[in-house]
Amino acid sequence: MKFPEGFVWGAASSGPQSEGNFNKIHQNVFDYWYATEPGEFFQGVGPDLTSNFYNDYPNDLQLMKKAGIKALRLSIQWSRLIQDFETGTVNQAGADFYRRLFATMKATGIEPYVTLFHFDMPADLQHQYGGWQSKHVVSLFEKYAKEAFKLYGNQINHWFTFNEPKVILDGQYLYQFHYPKIVDGPSAVQVAFNINLASAKAIAAFHQINTNVGATIGMILNLTPAYAASEKPCDKEAARIAELWTNDLFLQPAIRGTFPSSLVDLLKSDHVLWNATGAELDLIANNQIDELGVNYYHPFRVEAPDVSPKSLQDWMPDIYFKEYQMPGRIENVDRGWEIYPKALYDIAISIKERFGNIPWFVSENGMGVSREDRFMDDYGMVHDDYRIDFMHDHLVELFRGIKAGSNCHGYFAWTAIDNWSWKNAYRNRYGLIRNNIHTQEKTLKKSAYWFNQLSHQNILPPTNFKLP
Template identity: 60%
Template sequence: MKKFPENFWWGAATSGPQSEGRFHKKHANVFDYHYEIDPSAFYDQVGPDTASNFYNDYKNDLQLMKEVGMNSLRTSIQWSRLIDDLEKNTVDQNAVDFYNHVIDAMLEIGLTPVMNLHHFDLPVELYQKYGGWESKKVVELYVGFAEKCFELFGDRVKYWTTHNEPMVVVEGQYLFQFHYPNLVDGKKAVQVAYNLNLASAKAIAKFKAMDLKDAQIGTVLNLTPTYAASESPEDQEAARIAELWNNKMFLEPAIFGHFPSELEELLTRDGVLWETSDEEKAIFKQNTIDFLGVNYYHPNRVKAPDVAPDSVGAWMPDRYYDAYDMPGRRVNLDRGWEIYPQALYDIAINIKENYGNIPWYVSENGMGVSNEERFMNADGMIEDDYRIEFVKEHLTWLHKGIEAGSNCFGYHMWTPIDCWSWLNAYKNRYGFISNNIHTQIKTIKKSGRWFKQVAEQNGWEA
């Protein structure tokens, strides 16, 4: 029997903008707005208006989650829903009531709520007025929103996270054009990365000042381990810089309270370093996380760049490394991502040996598959054996990391119920529970039945 630690979190993660729908929201976030102006950018032109209807169906949805054995759920509080006046940080009482009902319903059935405060869903007005995360004014407004969340819900929510995958905001909005506003501006990207880190530290400062009983705060990072294509010095250097930019940019300020000096030196040399101050440096130092959430889907394999990094042209971080596709790799062809479960062990050991063995959990892991109706049996259940195998392999390597002493306290799948997924909309499905987006009828998949057994036994027969 592969047993996991006592009180292990068995659960899943979703987000407000991907599950709730836009019902009764006063403000649009950047994705709501992007869909308004360009629905053709979204798969099958399906936008976030309905999503999985969690706003109206949360009681039934939570009950289904309990049926698949979950004891915890991470979702998010939408800034664009909760706050009525974005400048004054007054609240919409209907939104307060909704989130109170959701939290109470979770607690009533034994689901530990983990509440995230930012999941790519900046109110678009703050982008249009201030430039979004380019602006420290927006940092301050976010901190006010976070403080309001702590005040309203901190009596019951004991686990908070400041961001989900902040690097995706940097890359999607400012480098690689897969999130609105689709800019390509390396210097802005660097400042946005800094400001997102600053927003997290300042929100943590507010959280700690409130002295909420038995409550903890962390952040959720997509830690994609970097593997060099070879042992050559050139490939190893490419991997070192990729690791600095992709992982340590957010990991080290969160845990150690400062940025990696090597990263600061590189960005200074390239003339793109962020604007900072001694006061802000002190805020970082004094406000580190209590726990870490790690989203892991695939490894990041890199090689030395084909073009010299000092070539003439606009600055981009990937001038120092190129992506490398390892021959013979296993791939989820629907999503295009390599399947490499062993990386969870590598993450576990890295956190243990290099990051003070901080308490951490797998905050997302999963596999998106298209046209899952192909696997539906005569009883209407999707037999997703591929997902069971995927989760089992990843849990096996995670278990090895825990046995080696890594301080991991949970595993959350992405996602409990098939949810809306940004530009991909409903192209690929990730859930333990399927969702017919036309009828909003939700049905537990075979993987959900399997997960229930694992959660109840706190492990499985090897």
């Protein structure tokens, strides 16, 4: 299976999961949450050090190069770059760090793909204004984005406004796995609109400021088709609504500039539709993404809810659908996620047929397991054949989608080096490169050698890959 010429082989990470808090002048919400409730985090491990990328990046990038990583998706931390959120004044130390980092990446031969927001709302803005519930924060994000474009426009060819906005809704405003752990369905609806608005404002600013010919701006969405548990009409209706909420709520505004009319009608009939002005809707309509990043890990299977949505209950999106666990599924038991590679083919075809075949790439895909040391040999090498199998099987389906005409131009593994994963900390390891978090010694896993061959030959290696 030979991938198209110029296909990009990369890896993904984020600032708050890799840099550590060195020389940061503001806390983000995870810094604050760990400072106030450290017991919420696996084994009490917080974001202070993470993978020490702030200090180790020259050596880390050399290791990534040995793993065949030719592009790295990472993020700027709002709380590191900006000194004064209200004015958008830059913190010079933070600005200098990212400039050095991007220059070193280029010198190493690793192309930066830069995301502006990766779950890391500054804690001050969360506490003072309610974070993404506030349109004032949307305006402050626009100021931050403008400064980033001015500072690094000559270094960066690929920009992205947000990473996985649906996780912001789920974690912070619906299901309590990210701070501030609010359960408020109507607020989540408003947050969804405000994030779409913030993305559009950043895109407008990019086109106003950017002078780097050929540079693009996009959005990173975690996508999966909503699969009905059966052919029953009630299950298929649950899947239809789940698709609207889970995927199209961000996908359609980003690509078409409009919200799904049937979702708008549903939210309006439930009296939970967002507050929006005509000018804001026009802004979204006139500022679409150039390329799409797709994060995919597991399928989303749904069935009809046990209780009718007409029942007297607080509004939540899942009054219309219930998550369904497929009997006999193959599962990453450590994470509780079904492994279903075919969804990547279905995503490829959906983008082609429903969204104008926009240029896109797989911006995250990977498998993390617990207690990975159990697969280490006497020489310290982690033999992560399960990760090789996972990537191989997903790439087979992606290849099928490309052959069917889907406009996919890259695949980024999650992640390059084992990194800190929010409240799960280092419970599950996802890296092609192992990180001993006690010594910060970093070594290539077997999957890194497999990925290196894949990257340099542009041909899918077999799963029974032999180390050189």
